[in-house]
Amino acid sequence: MTATDLDACKRTAALKAVEYVRDGMVLGLGTGSTAKHLLMALGVKVRNGMKLRGVPTSQETADLAAQSGIALLQTDEPWVIDLAIDGADQADPAFNLIKGGGGALLKEKIVAAAAKQFIVMVDYTKQVSVLGGSFPLPVEIVPFGWRSTVRQIENVTQSRALVRERGRAPFRTETGNMIVDVHLAAIEHPRQMETALNQIPGVVETGLFVGRTDLLIVGKPAGAEVLTASRT
Structure with a gap:
């Protein structure tokens, strides 16, 4: 193809x-x-x-x-x-x-x-049998305290989270926030994952649409x- x-x-x-x-x-x-x-x-x-x-x-x-x-x-x-x-x-x-x-x-x-x-x-x-794997989960976060927010995201997901970059600088959304791409092998329970991530202070929204x-x-x-x- x-x-x-x-x-x-x-x-x-x-x-x-x-x-x-x-x-x-x-x-x-x-x-x-x-x-x-x-x-x-x-x-x-x-x-x-x-x-x-x-x-x-x-x-x-x-x-x-x-x-x-x-x-x-x-x-x-x-x-x-x-x-x-x-x-x-x-x-x-x-x-x-x-x-x-x-x-x-x-x-x-x-x-x-x-x-x-x-x-x-x-x-x-x-179309995938389970979310994750080949595509990371984007999570939008505020810039303030972003390193601590990323650490909490990694603790919750038990996965690697990388700040998205454009060029050599962090990517910024149109609302001025940052994007963290979380590399999960599989998201077996998307609703629970969405809820858990949204409870982290500093997380604005996740890319999970459940x-x-x-x-x-x-x-x-x-x-x-x-x-x-x-x-x-």
Whole structure:
């Protein structure tokens, strides 16, 4: 599978997600490579007369949405988001996710939590039997006392935690925080892990999205597969 083929799978998932968008909706707009395909497809809908407003999860997404003709809500407005659509770095069989590879996990989770429905688009390589392993868990932390926070994260997870860097400096999110990537062999109990990490002072949010996904759209070479979450 080449990078071009994989990108085609992402586009397939994004185009299927667009089918759930209706005129007049307020959309939560995700961040990442699959979300870029989504925004391009939405731009076609807008140019054909569809009225949409959006809440972007990053400045990159805000810029792409504006280019696509999607009116953006201000961040200090009380949102009523009809549908949030985003990608993921991993998705397990229960539709629990790891997100945050692009560093936008805090805004992404705020938007997902505010939405009436949350659709996640992935290419088939992002489906895993258990979270972790090949992809680290991002954890967003405040800069103050970060070394102590990292030590506590390692104590809780019993795993190695590395501060994400850009160049030779710590990576900073759009909200001014840092990202710690926790390398876990497997996350057998994502809800318990999310709760334990969020109890550490200095942790802002984790990249675990547990029990939030309503629909998982998987892009495959043969087309898109739509999976519905079971709430039982």
